[in-house]
Amino acid sequence: xxxxxxxxxxxxxxxxxxxxxxxxxxxxxxxxxxxxxxxxxxxxxxxxxxxxxxxxxxxxxxxxxxxxxxxxxxxxxxxxxxxxxxxxxxxxxxxxxxxxxxxxxxxxxxxxxxxxxxxxxxxxxxxxxxxxxxxxxxxxxxxxxxxxxxxxxxxxxxxxxxxxxxxxxxxxxxxxxxxxxxxxxxxxxxxxxxxxxxxxxxxxxxxxxxxxxxxxxxxxxxx
Ligand SMILES: O=P(O)(O)OP(=O)(O)OP(=O)(O)OC[C@H]1O[C@@H](n2cnc3c(O)ncnc32)[C@H](O)[C@@H]1O
Numbered sequence: 001x002x003x004x005x006x007x008x009x010x011x012x013x014x015x016x017x018x019x020x021x022x023x024x025x026x027x028x029x030x031x032x033x034x035x036x037x038x039x040x041x042x043x044x045x046x047x048x049x050x051x052x053x054x055x056x057x058x059x060x061x062x063x064x065x066x067x068x069x070x071x072x073x074x075x076x077x078x079x080x081x082x083x084x085x086x087x088x089x090x091x092x093x094x095x096x097x098x099x100x101x102x103x104x105x106x107x108x109x110x111x112x113x114x115x116x117x118x119x120x121x122x123x124x125x126x127x128x129x130x131x132x133x134x135x136x137x138x139x140x141x142x143x144x145x146x147x148x149x150x151x152x153x154x155x156x157x158x159x160x161x162x163x164x165x166x167x168x169x170x171x172x173x174x175x176x177x178x179x180x181x182x183x184x185x186x187x188x189x190x191x192x193x194x195x196x197x198x199x200x201x202x203x204x205x206x207x208x209x210x211x212x213x214x215x216x217x218x219x220x221x222x223x
Pocket of ligand 1: 011062
């Protein structure tokens with residue numbers, strides 16, 4: 001049984017759609033390290049959660065990256081949703097000529113064992129041209145995290161290995177529409193439909209989380 005470490009039931013709904021009964025929510029508010037990239041936050045979160053959980057864990061660190069604001073709110077999306085709010089993020093973006101944005105997620109898996117490294121052909125930090133078919137992102141962007149060191153207080157010199165899976169989807173910021181999903185879904189439009197207007201299944205088929213979960217599920221299934 002896999003522990004999906006999150007306080008966000010919306011993420012669990014989407015993950016169970018992919019991974020069926022193999023996953024359960026582990027409601028653990030892992031300490032989010034101050035970092036500008038999702039990979040570091042997810043990897044450190046997975047290590048902390050693994051120490052607290054009884055069994056393998058996955059952590060999903062995600063965010064909305066708005067082009068006109070150089071990627072804001074990015075890794076701070078949860079904080080901005082709670083403080084500024086979704087509606088005001090739309091109103092901030094409305095006057096901009098370029099309302100392009102991307103949702104990105106990094107799923108980090110940790111079970112205390114090591115993994116074989118696989119090459120990362122680019123991943124989500126690469127600049128994708130707007131409107132580009134993202135099929136290339138669906139292949140082989142799983143990487144073994146070796147750079148991030150264990151920052152825990154117990155001063156362990158050993159770094160617990162973490163496996164990372166990335167997903168990204170491009171879209172546009174629009175006036176809020178739809179009652180489904182969570183977070184910034186009502187203001188994120190992809191191919192004419194906001195994520196909040198989609199069913200969980202429809203969103204999973206194209207979303208950042210769906211892409212990352214698909215990669216994880218493929219790798220996990222082979223193990
Ligand atoms: O850390 P956990 O407990 O998993 O829950 P969280 O909601 O705080 O999760 P994150 O730190 O990954 O923050 C992600 C934020 O980005 C936004 N977000 C991420 N994925 C999203 C999605 O699929 N749809 C809408 N908003 C999303 C939303 O505001 C989330 O609160």
